Amino acid sequence: MDETYDYIEIIRNYINHPRINYHLRKKENDNFNQVYSCMDVMGDVASAINVYLKSDFGIKANNTENIKDGTNYIICYGILQALILQQDAVENIASALKLKTSIYDSKALLEVREVRNKCIGHPTRKNRSYGKKSIPTFHYISRPTLNKFGFQLLSSDQHSDKFESISIKSLLEVQKKEIIKILDNLCKEIKKIEKDYKMKYKSKSLKKIIFEETYLYRREKLFSFSHNPHSIEKIAFGKFGFDAIKNSLNEVKQEMSRRNYPIESIDTIQMIYNYLEYPLSKIESCLNEKEKLDDELYFILISFIDQQINELGEILDEIDKDFSEIN
Numbered sequence: 001m002d003e004t005y006d007y008i009e010i011i012r013n014y015i016n017h018p019r020i021n022y023h024l025r026k027k028e029n030d031n032f033n034q035v036y037s038c039m040d041v042m043g044d045v046a047s048a049i050n051v052y053l054k055s056d057f058g059i060k061a062n063n064t065e066n067i068k069d070g071t072n073y074i075i076c077y078g079i080l081q082a083l084i085l086q087q088d089a090v091e092n093i094a095s096a097l098k099l100k101t102s103i104y105d106s107k108a109l110l111e112v113r114e115v116r117n118k119c120i121g122h123p124t125r126k127n128r129s130y131g132k133k134s135i136p137t138f139h140y141i142s143r144p145t146l147n148k149f150g151f152q153l154l155s156s157d158q159h160s161d162k163f164e165s166i167s168i169k170s171l172l173e174v175q176k177k178e179i180i181k182i183l184d185n186l187c188k189e190i191k192k193i194e195k196d197y198k199m200k201y202k203s204k205s206l207k208k209i210i211f212e213e214t215y216l217y218r219r220e221k222l223f224s225f226s227h228n229p230h231s232i233e234k235i236a237f238g239k240f241g242f243d244a245i246k247n248s249l250n251e252v253k254q255e256m257s258r259r260n261y262p263i264e265s266i267d268t269i270q271m272i273y274n275y276l277e278y279p280l281s282k283i284e285s286c287l288n289e290k291e292k293l294d295d296e297l298y299f300i301l302i303s304f305i306d307q308q309i310n311e312l313g314e315i316l317d318e319i320d321k322d323f324s325e326i327n
Contacts, residue, residue, distance in 0.1 A: 150165065283301055
């Protein structure tokens with residue numbers, strides 16, 4: 001298996017985390033599709049390189065010389081372009097995830113790009129070198145030397161002509177080594193970002209915002225209202241329990257937003273908050289004596305709220321565990 005797969009899997013797991021996924025999918029940038037496209041290309045290139053190294057096309061040619069030459073051109077053009085696709089994919093992953101790691105920090109990778117640009121990128125007029133303007137140069141692949149693994153390249157400018165040997169196998173070896181190094185740095189950067197992020201918030205439990213020590217007492221007071229809804233004391237206790245629970249729900253929402261981890265990023269949490277809107281509004285209206293609810297309906301609404309809050313607690317507990325797991 002290609003060594004890049006392990007790194008791609010780390011990146012895939014990272015962007016599929018609900019918090020990261022939510023921000024990457026924002027319409028203003030659509031970085032999610034950019035990263036997935038890059039990972040797809042990485043797999044495609046690995047497959048192409050694997051076939052190139054193991055196959056014998058371009059070597060055994062039982063047809064005419066023209067067909068043999070044409071096959072070798074397609075192979076060399078394709079594999080050199082594949083190297084650039086791989087580089088661009090890694091660079092665009094880093095860009096979409098706003099990471100500092102860059103292929104442009106590798107002189108060896110830039111040299112691979114230069115070879116590609118001379119041979120098949122801009123052979124008829126190349127006027128940039130390593131990203132900067134340069135005098136125009138013109139390039140020719142020597143057909144008699146062309147084979148699956150390389151060729152001689154003639155480069156000319158207004159001052160001189162120069163032959164150089166292009167070894168595709170050597171380019172592949174250099175690129176593989178450098179791409180692995182870049183991906184390793186990229187994944188280390190992701191892990192550090194996540195570690196720093198979790199360290200910042202791990203001390204505060206989301207679950208305990210709701211299920212703190214007095215939760216059962218507040219819950220009991222909210223349930224007790226249904227036994228005698230016309231008692232002033234019961235109304236006061238009911239309001240006390242209701243306000244505390246509603247404030248806790250709001251605090252969870254605010255805390256997740258503060259962590260740049262909005263409730264909208266987790267479908268199940270967003271669904272619970274949506275489900276709670278109606279029963280909470282009915283209970284609040286009843287406690288403020290704007291609406292009358294019979295005991296049975298009140299109990300059903302409170303029981304539903306209680307059930308949803310317990311489900312929310314289980315999800316928040318999983319999030320708390322995620323913050324405590326720091327690699």
